[in-house]
Amino acid sequence: MATPAVTLGIDLGTTSVKAALLEAAPGDPSGFVVLASCVRATRAEAEAQSAAAAPQAREQDVSRIIQALNECVAALPQQELRKVCSIGVSGQMHGVMFWKTNQGCEWTEGRAAPVFQPRAVSHLVTWQDGRCSRAFLASLPQPESHLSMATGFGCATIFWLLKNSPEFLKSYDAAGTIHDYVVAMLCGLPRPLMSDQNAASWGYFNTQSQTWNMEILRASGFPVRLLPDVTQPASVAGRTSHAWLEIPKGTQVGVALGDLQASVYSCMAQRTDAVLNISTSIQLAASMPSGFQPAQTPDPAAPVAYFPYFDRTYLAVAASLNGGNVLATFVHMLVQWMAELGLEVEESTVYSRMIQAAAQQTDTCLTITPTVLGERHLPDQLASVTRISSSDLSLGHVTRALCRGIVQNLHSMLPSQQLQEWGVERVVSSGSALSRNEVLKQEVQRAFPFPVSFGQDVDAAVGAALVMFQRNLKQEEP
Numbered sequence: 391m392a393t394p395a396v397t398l399g400i401d402l403g404t405t406s407v408k409a410a411l412l413e414a415a416p417g418d419p420s421g422f423v424v425l426a427s428c429v430r431a432t433r434a435e436a437e438a439q440s441a442a443a444a445p446q447a448r449e450q451d452v453s454r455i456i457q458a459l460n461e462c463v464a465a466l467p468q469q470e471l472r473k474v475c476s477i478g479v480s481g482q483m484h485g486v487m488f489w490k491t492n493q494g495c496e497w498t499e500g501r502a503a504p505v506f507q508p509r510a511v512s513h514l515v516t517w518q519d520g521r522c523s524r525a526f527l528a529s530l531p532q533p534e535s536h537l538s539m540a541t542g543f544g545c546a547t548i549f550w551l552l553k554n555s556p557e558f559l560k561s562y563d564a565a566g567t568i569h570d571y572v573v574a575m576l577c578g579l580p581r582p583l584m585s586d587q588n589a590a591s592w593g594y595f596n597t598q599s600q601t602w603n604m605e606i607l608r609a610s611g612f613p614v615r616l617l618p619d620v621t622q623p624a625s626v627a628g629r630t631s632h633a634w635l636e637i638p639k640g641t642q643v644g645v646a647l648g649d650l651q652a653s654v655y656s657c658m659a660q661r662t663d664a665v666l667n668i669s670t671s672i673q674l675a676a677s678m679p680s681g682f683q684p685a686q687t688p689d690p691a692a693p694v695a696y697f698p699y700f701d702r703t704y705l706a707v708a709a710s711l712n713g714g715n716v717l718a719t720f721v722h723m724l725v726q727w728m729a730e731l732g733l734e735v736e737e738s739t740v741y742s743r744m745i746q747a748a749a750q751q752t753d754t755c756l757t758i759t760p761t762v763l764g765e766r767h768l769p770d771q772l773a774s775v776t777r778i779s780s781s782d783l784s785l786g787h788v789t790r791a792l793c794r795g796i797v798q799n800l801h802s803m804l805p806s807q808q809l810q811e812w813g814v815e816r817v818v819s820s821g822s823a824l825s826r827n828e829v830l831k832q833e834v835q836r837a838f839p840f841p842v843s844f845g846q847d848v849d850a851a852v853g854a855a856l857v858m859f860q861r862n863l864k865q866e867e868p
């Protein structure tokens with residue numbers, strides 16, 4: 391009997407890397423089983439490489455992300471890794487990093503378990519980066535795209551570097567998201583390949599013609615040489631140029647996907663499902679009918695945007711900048727305060743105690759608008775706390791109000807009534823911030839008048855694997 395095919399899925403998130411192994415299971419209703427999964431925090435936050443970008447810069451050290459990736463994959467069962475026939479990759483969208491062609495990494499051959507390590511690469515400037523002011527964005531040429539531009543989008547960051555650090559750009563000849571970089575290194579691609587999901591997240595990309603706004607960008611001196619070639623999601627980018635840990639050389643690698651689309655792909659069992667993802671960020675997505683085309687002129691004040699999905703279809707997405715990162719900011723603040731008071735407390739202890747306290751505090755009048763990062767459609771709406779009374783100041787009250795505020799803020803961007811009008815009948819959730827937080831789950835169930843089911847915390851990794859698994863299944867059909 392033929393060995394069942396095993397597919398590896400990877401998600402390079404803002405806070406953690408996730409990996410999952412899928413195996414064909416004809417007897418299972420879904421047709422597959424998840425054999426194993428692994429999560430590794432990246433702890434990759436780094437100082438801005440360009441001083442002029444501070445303090446709004448949000449950059450990550452690519453070496454730490456790749457170290458977490460190698461550790462994550464190495465922790466999976468070796469006998470299963472040897473059977474991997476295909477790799478699906480997803481990751482945090484919008485961000486951009488740079489490298490030198492054919493010098494982007496070094497394979498540590500000869501060791502028991504070969505891995506790749508970044509060489510001649512820049513930091514990753516992430517989707518949370520705030521270096522592009524509104525005045526700077528207004529100075530950029532009008533894109534021909536259905537998505538508004540925003541700080542943290544790859545093309546905006548490159549325009550910023552062109553103006554403020556032109557020498558920096560001259561030292562690189564390749565650019566992509568972190569997950570485009572991983573695919574390019576695994577396959578030894580001379581030029582990065584990008585799916586339209588990630589190209590759209592950079593800006594200046596027309597999803598109808600599937601082309602960059604080349605004329606607009608060239609006319610403004612943009613280094614178009616850095617723009618990756620774009621292809622359809624679910625297509626094959628290449629094959630591994632080396633053995634990677636126990637994964638054989640020559641293994642098929644899919645073009646990298648957006649983490650949101652990969653999460654939706656693994657969670658959305660039918661088109662009437664809405665998918666709620668709470669990870670570092672938070673998104674609520676619903677599928678649009680096939681043939682739907684978004685208006686070509688975006689409304690920057692609109693809280694819902696349309697993201698390319700698969701087979702030229704779109705997702706309607708409320709993408710808030712304030713998700714799990716708000717809780718992480720609160721925890722970091724408490725740890726800092728306690729350090730100033732001479733106390734040393736682990737972040738993990740604070741998370742567990744605050745969630746425990748809020749679980750005991752089933753309601754509160756304290757009201758928190760959690761938008762510490764503003765929103766793309768409301769950049770001036772920063773966070774606020776109202777209805778503060780001396781009786782509502784416990785850790786439980788504040789944590790309950792924070793979790794409620796995060797969910798209510800997203801709900802205000804895409805209300806249940808709109809979901810009902812679109813025919814949504816159920817909410818399926820995903821993301822580690824949700825799967826690890828009973829209070830957030832309670833607030834999701836409170837906010838949405840639909841049945842709510844809770845996914846795993848490796849949904850995007852499972853989704854990335856599933857895309858390649860189902861692609862190959864279709865290829866085998868007679």
Ligand SMILES: Nc1ncnc2c1ncn2[C@@H]1O[C@H](COP(=O)(O)OP(=O)(O)O)[C@@H](O)[C@H]1O
Pocket residue numbers: 402403404405406407668669670671713714715716717718737738741742821822823826827
């Ligand atoms: N120990 C913990 N307990 C509960 N929630 C946590 C804990 N550590 C981190 N988190 C939450 O998980 C979020 C990160 O989720 P994750 O899925 O790893 O993000 P991403 O996919 O964006 O990398 C953090 O922003 C934080 O809100």
Ligand SMILES: O=C(CO)[C@@H](O)[C@H](O)[C@H](O)[C@H](O)COP(=O)(O)O
Pocket residue numbers: 402403404405481482483484517648649650669670671672673709710
């Ligand atoms: O900001 C948006 C969309 O504009 C999000 O959907 C975007 O995909 C995510 O924030 C990034 O991909 C980061 O995802 P994650 O690290 O929070 O999982």
